[in-house]
Amino acid sequence: MTASDRSADPSALYASHVAELQRRAETALERGGFDHLVVPSGTLHYQVFDDRDYPYAVNPQFKAWVPLVRNPGSWLVFTPGAKPKLVYLQPFDYWHVVPQAPSGWWVEHFEVIVIREPQQALAHLPADAARCAILGEPQSALGAFAPNNPPPVIDYLEYHRAFKTPYEVAMMREATRKGVRAHRAAEAAFRAGASEFDIHLAYCAAARQDANELPYGNIVALNQNGAVLHYMELDREAPAQSRSFLIDAGASHVGYACDITRTYAADRDGEFQALIDAVDLAQRRMCDQVRAGFDYKQLHLDAHLALAGILKDFGVLKTSPEAAVATGVSGVFFPHGIGHGIGLQVHEVAGFAASDRGGRIDKPAGHPYLRLTRVLEPGMAVTIEPGLYFVDLLLQGLKQGEHADSVDWNRIEQWRPYGGIRIEDDVVCTEAAPVNLTREEFAAVD
Structure with a gap:
């Protein structure tokens, strides 16, 4: 991918x-025996016993x-042979900001029809709902147009969604730029002694996105909290001493996500920093394994040996x-998968798909949390996120088991206050x- 590819105008790639x-x-x-593809954007859901x-x-x-x-x-x-149609709801509403009329570099590729009330969409949908593959959640039903999510259609589309177009890679890069800028702001806040909550706010401010716009909830963990894989408590008060900082946080751009994790030591010359550096070097080598024809399952197994x-x-x-x-001891310290697909969703779909007709590629025995088992091919975008953690619950199980003598418990006790390390990059497989x-x-x- 050249520098010009990285800065390409989306309008040049979108067509x-x-x-x-x-x-x-x-x-x-x-494959599904349908004439039309119909996709609702979704609807608002309201909380039970409330109007929020x-x-x-x-x-x-x-x-x-x-x-x-x-x-x-x-x-x-979408009907084969016809221009795709966008039925765009722009409601009459003085309670909320109404969406602007569609405009920009993408609009010319669609027949755009603006409606003012949701029911008006029916006049612009195909005549026979039975001939439509309707992809969405049940709440999106409108008259006869209830999502049917036919498996042959879903299987094909989701399998091929693993292969990103140049436009999609460009959008993911824009999301990454936002995320990287925010990660640098979060590191600065950590080194200034901020609390988890204040680091989170610094991240959102730098990303220019609030919590609902981010692709997933920020994991902002100081000290031993880094041992909780999905730690999201966001303590309001800073600890008396900040020893370590693990942040797993992404950003969004026009529907595409980035997913980035970094770990920092307060003492840049200490032993925990040396451990971070060792994981970082191993992670870079794992990223280089993202090659066409390489089995992602093997990448996960190789990561266990490296860690x-x-x-x-x-x-x-x-x-x-x-x-x-x-013996499974490595899983005590690395208890999750090496990564997953990424794109329109942080955990991209069809990670286990055997083909575009369905089927499943099972996870390796003893590795229940791996989210991707496919062989890598050009266009696939994946995360690589090895980690080493000192999780009390898992360490307790090891201590009570038959392999308790395979580790130095005094050494583990030295590392427990630091929680853990995770380093994660988003990587695109090419030729x-x-x-x-x-x-x-x-x-x-x-």
């Missing part, structure tokens, strides 16, 4: 993106076509790395060397 979506949709409709709505989340099948993420009540219609080697080097393991992997979106954008900022 081919929409053409590819139409090609995929035609095949998916043929939950934060709106656009249907991923909808935002794949159009860069719209705040437009409930709209519809996308066990680090534990051995730092005096935690008393046994060999190979033995730690074989040649992988493109590490995260590292490239950190280098650009730095």
Whole structure:
């Protein structure tokens, strides 16, 4: 990927993106025996016994076509041989800000019909709902147009969504730029002695996104809180001493996500920083394994061996790395998967799909939390996120089990106050060397 590719005007990439979506949709409709693809953007959901709505989340099948993420009540219609149609809800409303009329570099690719009330969409949807593959959640039903989510159509579209178009990679890069800028602000807040809550606010301010706009809830963990894989408590008060900082936080851009994790030591010359550096070096090597034809399951298994080697080097393991992997001891310190697909969703769909006709590629035995088992191919975008943690619950199980003597418990006690380490990049598989979106954008900022 060249510098010009990285800074490409989205309008120059979008036409081919929409053409590819139409090609995929035609095949998916043929597989399912349908004439039309109908995709609602989604609707607002209200809390039971209350009049407050939950934060709106656009249907991923909808935002794949159009860069719209705040437009409930709209519809996308595709019929092979015809221009895609966007039925766009722009309601009469003086309680809220009304969406602007569609405009910009993408509009010319659609027949745009503006409606003022949700029911008006019916006049612009295909005549026979039974001939439509309708992709969405049940609450999006409108008259006869209730989502049916036919498996042959879903299987095909979601399988091929793993392969990002150049437009999608460009959008993911823009999300990454926002995320990297925010990560640098979060690190600065940590080094200034801020609380988890204040670090989170610094992150949102730098990303220019509030919590509902971010692709997932920020994980902002100081000290031992880094041992909680999905820690989201956001303590309001700073600890008396900040030893370590783990942040797993992303950003969004026109519906696409980035997913970045970094870990920092308060003492840049201390042993915990050396442990971070060792994991970082191993993670870079893992990212380089994102090559066409490589089995992602093997990448996960290789990561266990590499991380066990680090534990051995730092005096935690008393046994060999190979033995730690074989006995499951490595899983005590690395208890999650090496990563997942990413794109329109942080955990992109069809991670276990055997083919575009369905089927499942099982996870390796003893590794229940791996989210992707496919062989890597050009166009796939994945995360690589190895970690080493000192989790009390898992350590207690190890201590009570038959392999308790395979580790140095005094050494573990030294590391427990630091919680853990995770480093995560978003990487695109190509015909040649992988493109590490995260590292490239950190280098650009730095």
